Each structure stands twice: as C-alpha cells, then as structure tokens.
Amino acid sequence: MAVTHAAPSGYAERPRPSGLADVVDVILDKGLVIDAYVRVSLVGIELLTIDARIVIASVDTYLRFAEAVNRLDITQDGGAGLPDLMEGMTESGAKSKTKGALEGVKDKLPVGGSDDDDGKSSRRRRSSSSSSSSRSRRSDGDE
Amino acid sequence: MAMSEVYVHGVTEAGARAVIEGAGARAVADGALAAIVTDASSETRAADLMRRHWQVLEAVAATATVVPVRFGTAMADEAAVAAEFLAPRSDLLLSQLASFEGKVQLTVKGSYDETSLLRSVVDGSPAIARLRERVRGLPEAAGHYERIRLGELVAAEVEQVRVRDGNRLHERLDGLALATSREPATGLHGAVNSAFLVERARMAEFRRAVDAVAEELDGRVDLRLLGPLPPYSFVAEEAPAWV
Numbered sequence: 191m192a193v194t195h196a197a198p199s200g201y202a203e204r205p206r207p208s209g210l211a212d213v214v215d216v217i218l219d220k221g222l223v224i225d226a227y228v229r230v231s232l233v234g235i236e237l238l239t240i241d242a243r244i245v246i247a248s249v250d251t252y253l254r255f256a257e258a259v260n261r262l263d264i265t266q267d268g269g270a271g272l273p274d275l276m277e278g279m280t281e282s283g284a285k286s287k288t289k290g291a292l293e294g295v296k297d298k299l300p301v302g303g304s305d306d307d308d309g310k311s312s313r314r315r316r317s318s319s320s321s322s323s324s325r326s327r328r329s330d331g332d333e
Numbered sequence: 334m335a336m337s338e339v340y341v342h343g344v345t346e347a348g349a350r351a352v353i354e355g356a357g358a359r360a361v362a363d364g365a366l367a368a369i370v371t372d373a374s375s376e377t378r379a380a381d382l383m384r385r386h387w388q389v390l391e392a393v394a395a396t397a398t399v400v401p402v403r404f405g406t407a408m409a410d411e412a413a414v415a416a417e418f419l420a421p422r423s424d425l426l427l428s429q430l431a432s433f434e435g436k437v438q439l440t441v442k443g444s445y446d447e448t449s450l451l452r453s454v455v456d457g458s459p460a461i462a463r464l465r466e467r468v469r470g471l472p473e474a475a476g477h478y479e480r481i482r483l484g485e486l487v488a489a490e491v492e493q494v495r496v497r498d499g500n501r502l503h504e505r506l507d508g509l510a511l512a513t514s515r516e517p518a519t520g521l522h523g524a525v526n527s528a529f530l531v532e533r534a535r536m537a538e539f540r541r542a543v544d545a546v547a548e549e550l551d552g553r554v555d556l557r558l559l560g561p562l563p564p565y566s567f568v569a570e571e572a573p574a575w576v
Contacts, residue, residue, distance in 0.1 A: 210380055210383070210384075211520075212442065212559060213383050213384060213387050214383065215440075215442070215516070215526055216387070216440055216528075216559065216562060216565055216566075217383060217386055217387055217401075217404045217565055218383075218404060219403070220401065220403065220404075220565035220566050220568070221343070221400075221401035221402050221403040221404065221565055221568050222343075222344075222400060222401065222402045222403060222429075222568050222569070223403050223406075224341065224402060224403075224406055224408075224418055249481055251484065251488060251521065252480075252481045252482075252483075252484025252485045252487075252488060253480060253481060253484055254484065254521070255451075255483075255484035255487040255488050255491070255521075256468065256480040256481070256483040256484035256487065257480075257484075258447060258451055259451050259454070259455060259461070259465055259483065259484075259487055260465060260468060260469055260483075262448070262451055262452055262455060
C-alpha cells in the first residue's frame with residue numbers, strides 16, 4: 191500500500207527513508223520488548239549498529255578527521271581568501287575533494303545492496319567483525 | 334511442522350484486519366487487539382527484514398494506530414502470539430494504543446557537509462589552523478602524534494557545533510511536540526537525529542518549523558524530515574504480562 195503524505199512544502203521533505211541507515215536509526219532498539227520470548231538473533235545486526243554508530247572518540251576517528259582537515263583547500267597563510275573559499279564551496283569542487291573521512295563511514299554500513307538503498311554501496315554484510323573496541327549502544331541494559 | 338514461527342511487528346485494533354492484510358501481513362486477533370505478523374520461515378537477509386518491518390508498520394499506521402514491537406521479535410506460532418503476547422497484557426496494549434491515537438512520530442535527521450563544517454572549524458580556531466599547518470609540513474611517520482592531536486581537537490570542535498545546533502533545533506521544535514527523544518546522530522557527520530511525537534493535526538505546523546530551523550542553521554546542516562512514522566521512539570520498552 192502506498193502511503194502518501196501531504197504535499198512537500200520545502201527542502202526538507204523526504205518522508206521516506208533515503209537508505210538503510212535511516213531505517214536502522216529509526217527502528218533498531220525501538221518498540222515494545224516482549225520479555226521471555228524467542229528473540230531472533232539476526233546475523234549482521236550487531237555489526238551494523240557498531241559500524242553505524244561509530245565511536246567518535248577514537249584514535250582512528252581522530253586520524254580521519256586530521257586527514258580530512260589536511261586535505262581542505264585553504265590558502266596557506268590562513269587568510270582564506272574569499273574567492274578561494276567561494277570556489278571551494280562550489281559543489282563539484284569541494285565535494286569530490288573531501289570524500290575521505292565521512293564517506294568512508296557510510297560505506298562501511300555492511301548491510302545493503304537492495305534496490306532502494308541509496309546506491310552508494312552494494313556491499314554485502316561482512317561475516318567477521320572488525321569492530322574492535324567500538325561498542326554498540328544496543329546492549330539490553332541500555333535505558 | 335514447527336516452521337510456523339512468526340515475526341511480530343506491532344499491535345493495533347482488531348478492526349484493522351483488512352488494513353493489515355493490505356500491508357502484506359497477517360492479523361492475529363485476541364479480543365479488541367490484533368498483532369501484526371509475518372512468516373519467519375524463510376531465510377532472509379537482515380536488511381530485508383528491517384525493510385519489511387518498516388514497510389508493514391508504515392502501511393498499517395497510515396490508517397490505524399500502531400504500537401511497534403521491537404524489530405527482531407519472533408514467536409513460536411500464531412497461537413502463541415494470541416495466548417502469550419496479546420491476552421496477558423491486553424490492558425497495557427489497549428492503553429498504549431489509546432495514548433497514541435491521532436499522534437505520529439516525526440524524525441528530524443541532519444547531517445553536515447564535511448567540507449564546510451571542517452572549513453569553519455579550521456577558520457574558527459587559530460590553534461587548529463596552526464597545528465594543521467605544522468602537520469602538513471611533516472612526513473607521515475614523524476607527524477603521527479600531532480596528527481592524532483589535530484584530529485582530537487577537530488573532533489571536540491565538531492562535537493560542540495553538534496551540541497549547539499541540536500540545542501537550537503530542540504528549542505524551536507520541542508514546543509510543538511508532546512514528547513521528544515534526542516538520539517545520537519549516526520556517523521561522523523551526523524548532526525541531529527531526534528524523534529518528536531506530534532499531533533497529526535499539527536504536522537504541517539511542525540514541517541514549517543523545521544523549514545525555519547533549517548534556514549536558521551544557515552544551510553550548514555542538511556535537514557531531513559522523516560514521517561509520519563509509527564511511534565517507535567515513544568513506546569514503553571517493557572511489556573510485562575502483568576500490569
């Protein structure tokens with residue numbers, strides 16, 4: 191059944207999820223818990239949350255931030271000349287230059303590949319966890 | 334065979350049977366309640382199961398009030414759903430349904446454009462700008478710790494921006510909602526990820542407010558509005574059988 195929503199009024203209108211990341215954010219760990227019943231253990235879910243909710247405070251993250259900042263195209267002497275800045279802001283230029291740190295995170299989302307994903311990665315979920323010390327938030331004691 | 338295991342997606346009123354079936358699911362009714370279930374028999378990828386959960390609940394919620402059950406919940410068979418899930422906690426479920434009538438969840442997600450975010454961080458902090466210059470002049474191996482330090486400083490700045498923008502957004506939107514849930518934004522460039530429980534009748538007003546916030550944030554944040562959604566973030570977590 192197609193669900194139609196009120197006519198879009200602006201930029202922000204996107205009632206449907208733009209990718210699996212949205213779905214994960216909205217539904218995972220949300221909703222009524224029926225205690226003491228069979229809970230299906232879904233392969234990949236654990237991994238998915240760990241990757242999606244990547245820990246900000248880690249050396250790995252710091253290095254990625256540093257790399258991204260280093261690649262920024264800012265004039266050497268800190269003056270950040272306006273024309274230069276403006277030029278950097280133009281979509282094609284800036285966006286393609288700094289794909290680094292953040293795109294990398296998104297690509298990591300290990301579940302994907304179906305038609306309505308945002309098409310960025312069709313990577314299948316990985317079978318082994320390389321999640322190191324990052325803890326997902328979905329421990330059951332989580333309030 | 335014992336292969337009749339079902340996924341339980343949510344609960345609604347028993348009268349919504351046709352809606353449930355229209356959504357590609359089955360209704361398991363008990364008294365005034367109906368559980369929304371689908372087959373768990375075939376092997377399915379987690380991603381597809383998540384989409385199924387999302388789509389089924391979204392379709393039912395378009396015309397009925399729904400209480401979502403946590404994703405990944407399965408029970409032995411339909412009889413168990415009626416006897417062990419619905420029947421023992423019907424009062425609780427009915428009161429939850431009543432409390433969500435006429436209300437929807439609207440989720441506001443925002444992300445930063447990496448380039449402009451990091452640019453503003455560097456421009457705004459002389460310490461970061463200086464360290465950046467130093468690191469750029471060093472060979473990879475030599476600058477390892479400076480690099481980490483630089484990233485740490487940047488991460489801290491980004492976090493501050495995130496908190497400030499999140500506060501601003503909530504200041505503007507909380508007043509239009511019956512309840513709010515501020516949740517961690519996904520990924521390094523996640524800006525906000527917040528759920529709002531809103532009267533259906535005030536959805537348009539809420540949308541306009543989100544538009545206004547987006548402008549206020551100067552386009553630094555790419556804001557998106559998801560919904561109307563079932564009240565995922567506002568359901569009481571535990572559903573003991575005896576309340």
